[in-house]
Amino acid sequence: MSKVKAASRPAARKKDSLLHHIRKEWKLYTFLILPILYYVLFKYVPVLGNIIAFRRYKGGPNILGQDWVGFRYFNQFLTDPSFWNAFWNTLRLSIGYLLVRFPVTLIFALLINEIRKQKWKKTVQTISYLPHFISLVVVCGMVKELLASNGPINSLIASLGLDKIAFLSEPGWFDTIYIGSGVWQALGWGTILYLTAMTNINTELYEASSIDGAGKFKQAIHVTIPGIMPTIMTLLIMDIGGIVTSSNMQKILLLYNPLTQERADIIGTLVYRMGIAGGNFSYAAAVGLFEAVIGLILVTGANFLSKKFTETSLW
Structure with a gap:
C-alpha cells in the first residue's frame, strides 16, 4: 500500500x-x-x-x-475492378515519386551544403525554392504548354528530324510527367530540414576526418549523413505513411484526360468522381476510410522498423 x-x-x-x-x-x-x-x-x-x-x-x-447497411459499400468497392486499378495506380505513382524525390532531395541538400560562399549558396537556395510557391494550377498549365504537340519540347524534337511525341495523350508518359514535375517543384523546399539539421553537426568531426585523409565524398558518407540520420528517418517514415493517402489528387485531376485515365486514376480521383461528381457519398466514404487505415498501418510499420534498426522514431 x-x-x-x-x-x-x-x-x-x-x-x-x-x-x-x-x-x-x-x-x-x-x-x-x-x-x-x-x-x-x-x-x-x-x-x-x-x-x-x-x-x-x-x-x-x-x-x-x-x-x-454495415459493410455493404466496403464489399462493393473491394469487388470493383476500377477501385483496384486506382489502388495500384496510387501505389505505383507514390512509390515511384518517393524513390526519385527522396534521394534527389538529399543529394541536392548535400551539394548545397558544400557551397562555401554564402552569396552563391543563398542564390541557389532562392532559385530552387521558387517553384514551391508557384500555384499548382499554374504548374500544370506550364507542363501542358511545354508538352503540347506544338510546344517547345516537341518543336525541338521536330527540329532534330524526329517524330513528335504525344506526351499528354500517351499513358506511358504520365508517370514521367507526374514525377518529373513534382520533383522540380518540391526539390528546393525539401532541402530545408536537411540543411537545418546539417548546421547542428559538430565541425570538429569534419576537421578530424580531413586529418585522416577523408575527402568531401567520404565526409558526406561518414559524417554528414550519419549526423542527419534522425531527420532522414523521420521524413522517410512520414513519406511512407503517405504512400496511399498523399498522392496529389488535384495535380492528377489537372493533368489527366480520358486517354490517360486508366493509368492516371488514383484513389483520390476515384473518391472525387464517386462522391462529389457521382453523389455516391457512402461509397466514397468507405474508400476514403479504407485508404486512411492503410496509411495508418504503413506509418506504424515504418515507425516500428525505424525504431528497431536505427533507434529513430516518431513515438
Whole structure:
C-alpha cells in the first residue's frame, strides 16, 4: 500500500507543477486556443462523418438517420475492378515519386551544403525554392504548354528530324510527367530540414576526418549523413505513411484526360468522381476510410522498423 502511495506522489506533484505553470504563464497558453480549435473543428470533428460509410447516405445534415447497411459499400468497392486499378495506380505513382524525390532531395541538400560562399549558396537556395510557391494550377498549365504537340519540347524534337511525341495523350508518359514535375517543384523546399539539421553537426568531426585523409565524398558518407540520420528517418517514415493517402489528387485531376485515365486514376480521383461528381457519398466514404487505415498501418510499420534498426522514431 505504501509503495502505491509513493508511486502516486510524483504523478501528483507533476500535475500540480503543470497547473502552477499554466496559472503563471496563462498568457502564453492562450496562443494554443486557436490551433486547438482548428484541429478539433477541422481534423477531429469530421472523423465522425466516417459513419456514412456504414449507412445509405443520400445527403442532408442527418448522417445518423440513414439506413444502416454495415459493410455493404466496403464489399462493393473491394469487388470493383476500377477501385483496384486506382489502388495500384496510387501505389505505383507514390512509390515511384518517393524513390526519385527522396534521394534527389538529399543529394541536392548535400551539394548545397558544400557551397562555401554564402552569396552563391543563398542564390541557389532562392532559385530552387521558387517553384514551391508557384500555384499548382499554374504548374500544370506550364507542363501542358511545354508538352503540347506544338510546344517547345516537341518543336525541338521536330527540329532534330524526329517524330513528335504525344506526351499528354500517351499513358506511358504520365508517370514521367507526374514525377518529373513534382520533383522540380518540391526539390528546393525539401532541402530545408536537411540543411537545418546539417548546421547542428559538430565541425570538429569534419576537421578530424580531413586529418585522416577523408575527402568531401567520404565526409558526406561518414559524417554528414550519419549526423542527419534522425531527420532522414523521420521524413522517410512520414513519406511512407503517405504512400496511399498523399498522392496529389488535384495535380492528377489537372493533368489527366480520358486517354490517360486508366493509368492516371488514383484513389483520390476515384473518391472525387464517386462522391462529389457521382453523389455516391457512402461509397466514397468507405474508400476514403479504407485508404486512411492503410496509411495508418504503413506509418506504424515504418515507425516500428525505424525504431528497431536505427533507434529513430516518431513515438
